[in-house]
Amino acid sequence: MLSLSHIYKTFNAGTIHEKKALQDLNLHLSSGDFATIVGSNGAGKSTLFNAISGSFLLDSGSVVLEGEDITFLQEHKRSKFIGRLFQDPLMGTAPHMSIEENLSVSYLRASHSSLFSRVKKKDREFFREQLSLLEMGLEDRMNHPVGLLSGGQRQALTLLMATMVTPKLLLLDEHTAALDPKTADKVLELTRNIVEERKITCLMITHNMHQALELGNRTLMMDQGNIVLDLFGQEREGLSVDKLLELFMAKAGKALDNDRILLS
Amino acid sequence: MSGFLTVGIMKTAVELGLIYALVAMALFISYSILNIADLSTDGSYTLGTAVSAVFTISGHPILGIFMAMLSGSLSGFVTAFLQTTLGIESILAGIIVNTGLYTVNLAVMGFSSNLSIFGTDTIFTLFAGDNAFLNEWGVVILLSIIVLLLCFFLKWFFKTGLGLSIRATGDSPAMVRASSINPTFTITVGLCLSNALTGLSGSLIAQYNKTADINLGTGMVTVALASLVIGESIFGKKKLILRLLGVVFGSLLYRSIIALALRLKVPTEAFKLVSACIVALAISSTKVKELLQYSRLRRNAMERQKKEGEKHA
Numbered sequence: 001m002l003s004l005s006h007i008y009k010t011f012n013a014g015t016i017h018e019k020k021a022l023q024d025l026n027l028h029l030s031s032g033d034f035a036t037i038v039g040s041n042g043a044g045k046s047t048l049f050n051a052i053s054g055s056f057l058l059d060s061g062s063v064v065l066e067g068e069d070i071t072f073l074q075e076h077k078r079s080k081f082i083g084r085l086f087q088d089p090l091m092g093t094a095p096h097m098s099i100e101e102n103l104s105v106s107y108l109r110a111s112h113s114s115l116f117s118r119v120k121k122k123d124r125e126f127f128r129e130q131l132s133l134l135e136m137g138l139e140d141r142m143n144h145p146v147g148l149l150s151g152g153q154r155q156a157l158t159l160l161m162a163t164m165v166t167p168k169l170l171l172l173d174e175h176t177a178a179l180d181p182k183t184a185d186k187v188l189e190l191t192r193n194i195v196e197e198r199k200i201t202c203l204m205i206t207h208n209m210h211q212a213l214e215l216g217n218r219t220l221m222m223d224q225g226n227i228v229l230d231l232f233g234q235e236r237e238g239l240s241v242d243k244l245l246e247l248f249m250a251k252a253g254k255a256l257d258n259d260r261i262l263l264s
Numbered sequence: 265m266s267g268f269l270t271v272g273i274m275k276t277a278v279e280l281g282l283i284y285a286l287v288a289m290a291l292f293i294s295y296s297i298l299n300i301a302d303l304s305t306d307g308s309y310t311l312g313t314a315v316s317a318v319f320t321i322s323g324h325p326i327l328g329i330f331m332a333m334l335s336g337s338l339s340g341f342v343t344a345f346l347q348t349t350l351g352i353e354s355i356l357a358g359i360i361v362n363t364g365l366y367t368v369n370l371a372v373m374g375f376s377s378n379l380s381i382f383g384t385d386t387i388f389t390l391f392a393g394d395n396a397f398l399n400e401w402g403v404v405i406l407l408s409i410i411v412l413l414l415c416f417f418l419k420w421f422f423k424t425g426l427g428l429s430i431r432a433t434g435d436s437p438a439m440v441r442a443s444s445i446n447p448t449f450t451i452t453v454g455l456c457l458s459n460a461l462t463g464l465s466g467s468l469i470a471q472y473n474k475t476a477d478i479n480l481g482t483g484m485v486t487v488a489l490a491s492l493v494i495g496e497s498i499f500g501k502k503k504l505i506l507r508l509l510g511v512v513f514g515s516l517l518y519r520s521i522i523a524l525a526l527r528l529k530v531p532t533e534a535f536k537l538v539s540a541c542i543v544a545l546a547i548s549s550t551k552v553k554e555l556l557q558y559s560r561l562r563r564n565a566m567e568r569q570k571k572e573g574e575k576h577a
Contacts, residue, residue: 053442055441074446075441076441076443076444076445076446076447077444079442079443079444079445080444084442086438086442088438090436090438091436091438091439091442092438092439092442093436093439094431094432094435094436094439095435095436096435096501097428097431097432097435101428101431102432104425104428105425105428105429105432105443105445106443108425108428109425109429109443109444109445110444113425114425115424115425115426116424116425116426117424117425118423118424118425119423161443
């Protein structure tokens with residue numbers, strides 16, 4: 001499904017700010033895998049996502065998705081089949097456009113329609129249906145500008161937009177971290193439902209250790225630009241947070257230092 | 265009032281207002297929708313007049329209109345290319361193209377600084393023919409048709425997949441990066457479309473005034489911005505078609521103000537300063553309102569404190 005082999009990325013090479021962000025990183029995801037990623041500050045979690053979605057070109061290594069080598073594919077071309085959510089709920093939607101128009105943008109682009117096609121009545125029905133699944137009453141506010149929605153509503157809408165046409169891969173970069181606990185749970189539940197129902201292959205960065213073990217079928221731990229721990233199957237089942245931290249200590253040779261994890 | 269502002273004066277104001285409304289609509293696309301201050305507007309407007317004048321003199325006024333639109337969009341393409349592919353700051357890209365266009369415009373006019381097109385047909389004379397009524401009102405009618413058609417075209421266009429993508433590009437760059445929209449493409453299409461409208465406006469003014477001048481476009485961007493801002497502050501930012509009609513209305517209002525100023529014997533040399541002031545005032549109005557509100561709140565609070573202080577004393 002997704003294969004990353006021997007990925008290297010160094011920022012500001014040759015200067016005093018040199019940062020080896022990814023070092024010989026290898027990852028293989030099977031179809032339908034839902035992996036959570038935890039790691040220390042600056043471990044390269046978001047850089048890994050940027051590498052997969054094509055925000056920059058790799059120094060070396062390759063990215064293969066469903067048998068297609070996308071290492072040198074431009075970012076906007078990859079976005080056709082890779083959905084992505086950020087921590088900041090403001091980043092995924094256009095504030096001055098209505099809910100319907102936001103949905104139309106992703107729907108029209110992803111459904112391979114022509115440049116000049118417009119949203120039809122039956123598409124609008126489909127939007128309503130999808131919005132009602134969020135149970136936030138957004139289906140009755142289709143003409144409201146998205147800027148008026150709360151962070152949680154915007155993030156839920158972004159999730160809908162990213163998965164409206166099922167992506168091959170979904171990248172979630174702490175997408176509930178900026179929301180209040182209740183809304184975060186709601187968005188997380190929506191995520192779980194959508195991902196499970198449509199068997200979307202998914203990577204999710206989180207700083208919540210419980211989430212990391214509960215959600216999905218696989219847990220990855222990162223440190224210094226590499227995956228140091230890859231847990232799945234029996235090994236992962238019934239694992240406690242303390243045990244996980246111990247394992248990390250044994251592998252990385254140090255304690256997990258993520259201030260956000262300690263605070264949560 | 266009817267004696268003060270005659271029908272003739274108002275008719276001219278409406279005619280000019282409709283022609284300049286096209287530049288305001290162009291800025292609506294680049295400034296309001298794409299969030300780019302396109303400073304090549306002055307140059308591509310003059311390019312429109314030059315191209316239109318040359319074609320009209322050689323007896324092809326209608327072809328001149330379309331060629332002016334084409335050359336306008338070419339200029340928009342260059343501006344877009346500079347700021348997307350070559351990564352030049354958008355304002356600087358506009359200034360560079362504007363500077364370059366000065367020479368291009370001179371070249372189009374055969375290296376003379378003005379062209380006169382008396383004695384040949386223009387689209388206005390072709391439209392009016394021998395009809396007495398159309399000779400009087402034909403210009404207003406023809407321009408209204410053009411402007412209204414374009415308003416409805418833009419309303420339709422900005423609801424299509426491409427149009428929505430262009431709007432998203434200006435509204436949320438972060439969202440565009442994560443979606444499959446190619447900002448290079450959307451910015452290019454947007455600026456081509458916008459500058460085609462600017463070129464169209466220039467081509468109409470050339471045939472309307474029967475002359476083209478190398479300095480005609482100077483300050484055009486400010487004048488158009490004035491119309492745009494007047495329109496948006498009156499009609500609001502709700503429905504797309506209302507915003508577009510608001511821009512047209514703003515342009516008509518602006519021209520009426522100018523007509524009024526002319527009747528009040530304000531010297532024409534002062535117009536650029538007046539429009540500069542209108543734009544600065546209109547754009548800063550929200551901030552000024554905020555500042556006034558803040559100072560009022562502060563004054564009230566201080567007075568309250570003073571009163572309470574006296575009570576305790």
